[in-house]
Amino acid sequence: RKHNVQAAVLGGQFCASSCAFAFLGAENREISHDGKLLFHAPYRLVNVGGNYQRILCRRSEDSKDLSDYYNEMLEKPDAEKLFQRTMDYCSNSSGWTINADAARLYGIVNVSAE
Numbered sequence: 001r002k003h004n005v006q007a008a009v010l011g012g013q014f015c016a017s018s019c020a021f022a023f024l025g026a027e028n029r030e031i032s033h034d035g036k037l038l039f040h041a042p043y044r045l046v047n048v049g050g051n052y053q054r055i056l057c058r059r060s061e062d063s064k065d066l067s068d069y070y071n072e073m074l075e076k077p078d079a080e081k082l083f084q085r086t087m088d089y090c091s092n093s094s095g096w097t098i099n100a101d102a103a104r105l106y107g108i109v110n111v112s113a114e
Contacts (some may be wrong), residue, residue, distance in 0.1 A: 001027050006111075009035035016095070021066075022071040023108075030111040031100040037108065039086040040095030042066065057090035078107040 007026035009015045014037035015023050023029060023037060031037065041057040048054050060067075066086070070079040089095040103109045 002026060004028075006030075008032075009037065011035070014038065021069070024070070028111045029103075029109045031103050031109050033100050035100055037098045037103060038095045039082065039098070040089040040091050041087045043090060045090060046094070055090060055092055058087075060084070060087040063087065075107050082108070083105055 004027045005025070006028040007023045008030045009023070010030075010032045012032075012034045014036050017040065020039050042063065043055045043057040045053040048114045058066075060083075062081075067083045069081075070083045070086075073079070074082065085096045087090045098106070098108065101111065
């Protein structure tokens, strides 16, 4: 934000995981009608044995830094809802998908896409 970065998800693009977190940090944010964001809880892969890995997601109570970030980037009621929904999804391949209309409702976008 201090560098006035602008972020856009245009032309059917999909911004997921850390991209969605970074998107929130932009000064100006827009999503085209067919663009999408995907949020999920922070996680790490843990080796269980052999080639098998298990996903270990952070719990809401262990993610104050992420909650604080959301509160800094968005209005409080929207930030709290987005944080809770984010933490509801523990996956490395899916999550809470938000289209342009939902992003407007949650105050995630602040520039209208043409």
